[in-house]
Amino acid sequence: MGFEFNSLEWLFPVFDRMHHNCLKEEIVKRGLGEVSNPQILFVLKNEMNNMSASQKELAEIIGISPPTIAISIKRMKKSGLIYQYPDEKDSRRNLIKLSEKGLAYIEECESAFNKVDRAMLMGFTETEREQMKQFYCRMISNLESLGAKPPAQFKKEHGTNDGN
Template identity: 40%
Template sequence: MKERSIRIKMEKDDSLHGKFVQLTHLYYRNTFKILSETGIHPKQIPLLILLDKRDGMSQKEISEELHISAPTVAVSMKRMEKAGIIERRNDEHDQRMVRIYLTAQGKEMIEKSRKCVEENEKMVFSGFSESEMCLMKRFFDQMIKNLGGDDKHHCCM
């Protein structure tokens, strides 16, 4: 009942904020639904992509790169390690340092998640022309800039 009343409120809110909140909610709900088949949580995707680009990072490096607190990274790592997606190994040169590596299963998960996200993206952006997509990207970039974000710190597929 609570979710239904939230949805009704969002549908009635015609403000930009209301539309943005509704879009974000629906996008993540869809992404979660599509990814549920792979066993990946949407919040794990940036971490997977980062490790795909820079395998062998430390937990601290991951936390800094993704702008996520160390405890949050630790919880994700624990879940992903238990699922066989990543493994921890001591650094070859400094045994005190632990490095995070994707397993073969983790690399497969990246490919599956990319396909799922692409599928979701096609659905979300269907009906838009190439010029509208380009304009939308510029709007998104400006909003990111307005909020103090920096493109180079965001992982993309």
């Protein structure tokens, strides 16, 4: 059986790419193009004590690979959104900390995300939104059973498997 356009398997990546592009466009339109991965800023502000974390912690919480987060961190350090400093408790690792500039960007980034997401979900009832949420959670669980690692925050909130 060949690949079918308009199938669910085709529509999902189309949706994912369009959502990503809309978010990126909104962020650039607001002059926030130097924020290569806004989730790093959100996690540092909302999840971490003293708005700092190791690169490994950030990768686990967000659910991306260490090499991927390393690229974003390098770009965001260069832009002055975050900075790196040695961990006082463990000299072998560095911590990433949110800068004042990064803190100032967060509110605008959140506003950009909210704008795109509100438009994307326009016309859906609360029942449909809840149903969609359940479908996404089930898909995440299915992917986890294939070996994918969900973000730590998802595991914490939904009590998923801790290692298959």
